[in-house]
Amino acid sequence: MMKDFKQSILVSIWFVFLTFPLMAVRVNTTEQVVEWRWMSMVWVAIATFSLSYAWRYLLARKQAKKNEEDISHGKLQLLMEDMGFRYKAMGLLLLLALIFPLVFDTYQNTIMISALIYVVLGLGLNISVGLAGLLDLGYVAFFAVGAYSYALLNHHFGIGFWSILPVGGIFGCLFGVILGFPILRLRGDYLAIVTLGFGMIIKVVLENWSDFTFGPSGIANIDKPGLFGMDMNIDSSTTYIYYIMIALVVFTILITNRLKNSRIGRAWIALREDEIACVAMGIDMARTKLSAYALGAFWAGMVGVLFAAKTTFINPASFTFMESAIILSIVVLGGMGSILGVILGAFILILLPEYLRAFSEYRMLAFGAAMVLMMIFRPQGIISNIRTKYEYKKLTEETEHG
Amino acid sequence: MAEKHKLLEVKGLTMDFGGLRAVDSVSLEVHEGEIAALIGPNGAGKTTFFNCVTGIYNPTKGDILLHPKGLPTRRLNGLKPNKVTEMGLARTFQNIRLFSDMTVLENVMIGRHCRTSAGIFRSIIRDKGVRKEEQEIVETSYQLLKKVGLAESANEFAKNLPYGAQRRLEIARAMATEPFLLLLDEPAAGMNPQETGDLDQLICKISEEEQIAILLIEHDMKLVMNISNPIYVMEYGKKIAEGSPQQIKDHPKVIEAYLGEETDA
Ligand SMILES: Nc1ncnc2c1ncn2[C@@H]1O[C@H](COP(=O)(O)OP(=O)(O)OP(=O)(O)O)[C@@H](O)[C@H]1O
Numbered sequence A: 001m002m003k004d005f006k007q008s009i010l011v012s013i014w015f016v017f018l019t020f021p022l023m024a025v026r027v028n029t030t031e032q033v034v035e036w037r038w039m040s041m042v043w044v045a046i047a048t049f050s051l052s053y054a055w056r057y058l059l060a061r062k063q064a065k066k067n068e069e070d071i072s073h074g075k076l077q078l079l080m081e082d083m084g085f086r087y088k089a090m091g092l093l094l095l096l097a098l099i100f101p102l103v104f105d106t107y108q109n110t111i112m113i114s115a116l117i118y119v120v121l122g123l124g125l126n127i128s129v130g131l132a133g134l135l136d137l138g139y140v141a142f143f144a145v146g147a148y149s150y151a152l153l154n155h156h157f158g159i160g161f162w163s164i165l166p167v168g169g170i171f172g173c174l175f176g177v178i179l180g181f182p183i184l185r186l187r188g189d190y191l192a193i194v195t196l197g198f199g200m201i202i203k204v205v206l207e208n209w210s211d212f213t214f215g216p217s218g219i220a221n222i223d224k225p226g227l228f229g230m231d232m233n234i235d236s237s238t239t240y241i242y243y244i245m246i247a248l249v250v251f252t253i254l255i256t257n258r259l260k261n262s263r264i265g266r267a268w269i270a271l272r273e274d275e276i277a278c279v280a281m282g283i284d285m286a287r288t289k290l291s292a293y294a295l296g297a298f299w300a301g302m303v304g305v306l307f308a309a310k311t312t313f314i315n316p317a318s319f320t321f322m323e324s325a326i327i328l329s330i331v332v333l334g335g336m337g338s339i340l341g342v343i344l345g346a347f348i349l350i351l352l353p354e355y356l357r358a359f360s361e362y363r364m365l366a367f368g369a370a371m372v373l374m375m376i377f378r379p380q381g382i383i384s385n386i387r388t389k390y391e392y393k394k395l396t397e398e399t400e401h402g
Numbered sequence B: 001m002a003e004k005h006k007l008l009e010v011k012g013l014t015m016d017f018g019g020l021r022a023v024d025s026v027s028l029e030v031h032e033g034e035i036a037a038l039i040g041p042n043g044a045g046k047t048t049f050f051n052c053v054t055g056i057y058n059p060t061k062g063d064i065l066l067h068p069k070g071l072p073t074r075r076l077n078g079l080k081p082n083k084v085t086e087m088g089l090a091r092t093f094q095n096i097r098l099f100s101d102m103t104v105l106e107n108v109m110i111g112r113h114c115r116t117s118a119g120i121f122r123s124i125i126r127d128k129g130v131r132k133e134e135q136e137i138v139e140t141s142y143q144l145l146k147k148v149g150l151a152e153s154a155n156e157f158a159k160n161l162p163y164g165a166q167r168r169l170e171i172a173r174a175m176a177t178e179p180f181l182l183l184l185d186e187p188a189a190g191m192n193p194q195e196t197g198d199l200d201q202l203i204c205k206i207s208e209e210e211q212i213a214i215l216l217i218e219h220d221m222k223l224v225m226n227i228s229n230p231i232y233v234m235e236y237g238k239k240i241a242e243g244s245p246q247q248i249k250d251h252p253k254v255i256e257a258y259l260g261e262e263t264d265a
């Protein structure tokens, strides 16, 4: 403790020294005098001291915690393993989600819709990255496939939203398999580079294949989702999309949760944990990888359709690497493989910047800092690896003893 | 010996890594009911031999033939590891390869993968058959954990188990694939004498009660001499001797290559 204190004092003195010319000395050019701002020096000293001290304290605490018990047994973690609590919490959240548009205005609804879109994207990517451990830096490509399949089919043939919604998902799937095949044997850095390339290729194609995709100018006047041919104004159609989105999120959660706790899901996790042991235990690697890519891409394709319907205009600028990076950050921040974690991650990463518009200039800075801190203090994400407990009969055990 | 059914037959197996011949025309047989051992100094090529047999490497030369009882003979060369496992040949690893962020029970459940069938759609719908299959997976896995003495830790994360328990978990996981031949790569490595003794019993139990033949790599001579027969000895990729524990103990080449220090002491 004393050592940390001394270290922190040294750090603050060093910072005072470093920032002295910038913070303390100011030449007032109108009056030709030098102003000495001693107060700001004091502030610098206090700020750096407390930051440095807090930093050291947290690191020490993390170390201590690691030594005494496994980090994954935190309080939040145990709470999440309690099924009763989980169901109650989910019911409450769903209720809140359902009354949200009645309480808030269209602006809030729109923000919420985009957050929900990222929830679905996060959950989809969570299948390939979080569960199966297959890094994908080009995930936005599948999102683009979904969005463009709706935009084009709607533009050329006037097909409606509801018929394309599953088609978008299936196109996403197909592209997932197409991407999956060449990268079956790749791992780590190579996988990252190839998937990154795939994301880039899609964007370049969208921008340059003007006859088919209308190039950088994009496609406008895409139909909004219809409800029995009713005419809707902007407010009610936003509310409508909001509810569709809620339904889609619930659907995604249900399906991914079932998959995660199934024979297939366990195979994905095993593949993430140890590829060689996984195949040696009789799991077909190619099949498992392809299914993870395809099912991950399915959700992106589907929500892409909704995205196109919501904005009524799409162009390649919506599908940049930045989007892939954000979706990946959602998964990493939330906790690889954890459905609840990914939902939390999406809300934090999408809503916070929206509501903190005042600080929008520092957005990327804060984003980076948050990620770095996260990697140091909680590399497993907000919520990590909730244990599934299985029911098994202990009958035979008892009869043996009795 | 002659009347016993031959399960695994390896003929002239050779494995090259670039210029290095890690395994040099090694032949070996494992019969029904046997606990065979493969021993040899560090770097002799034992693990490489296992990797070839289980499909992790594709051998340069030689034949690996599997004769399952009541089924036609299969040549294993070039098959994917999961196919080999499906055929009834399971293994453990020298440097433990558990799924560390899965629970102990889930680790064993993975072993059931190739004996169960629920696909993506059925897993989503989760019909009655799938629910029954899931329950079957859980029960069988739990029973296996009991057999290796890990039932108490079923819900622990595998990474939190002590070393000896992790080795036993690997055995349980391999057994979950319903093998008729089990390959164990240094199952006693890093265990204390007490744990080694327990393992000794466990291996015998598996061999007798489950009718699983065993081929094991081991450095612990006491364990090998106690339970296994026949023993195959490798050095620098070549098989230098084979026979009963007594024959191996007295074999001049073996004494020179491997047991030399021990017999001196
Ligand atoms: N993938 C590989 N690529 C190149 N060389 C390899 C590879 N695997 C093993 N070798 C080499 O083959 C030789 C035999 O290794 P192997 O691991 O089979 O020995 P081992 O008998 O299992 O030894 P130990 O008792 O230490 O486990 C060694 O010289 C090793 O360096």
Ligand SMILES: [Mg+2]
Residues within 6 Å of the ligand: B046, B047, B048, B094
């Ligand atoms: Mg070895």
